[in-house]
Amino acid sequence: xxxxxxxxxxxxxxxxxxxxxxxxxxxxxxxxxxxxxxxxxxxxxxxxxxxxxxxxxxxxxxxxxxxxxx
Numbered sequence: 001x002x003x004x005x006x007x008x009x010x011x012x013x014x015x016x017x018x019x020x021x022x023x024x025x026x027x028x029x030x031x032x033x034x035x036x037x038x039x040x041x042x043x044x045x046x047x048x049x050x051x052x053x054x055x056x057x058x059x060x061x062x063x064x065x066x067x068x069x070x
Contacts, residue, residue, distance in 0.1 A: 003020060004012045015023065055065045 003015045003023060005015060005019070006012055052065055052069070055068070056062065060068075
């Protein structure tokens with residue numbers, strides 16, 4: 001599918017092969033970046049839950065854990 005960009009005078013011009021390639025690379029990188037962000041948030045939530053459970057396993061109450069982690 002041909003993509004177009006608009007010149008300053010409003011004229012629509014098709015992308016060159018290089019522009020198509022660059023655009024595709026930017027789109028792919030955006031997908032990778034979004035997935036990395038989702039993965040990082042999921043890992044943070046997992047780490048928080050695991051850390052909380054380890055403190056509870058050491059014998060602290062939930063109130064004590066909350067006091068330490070907030």
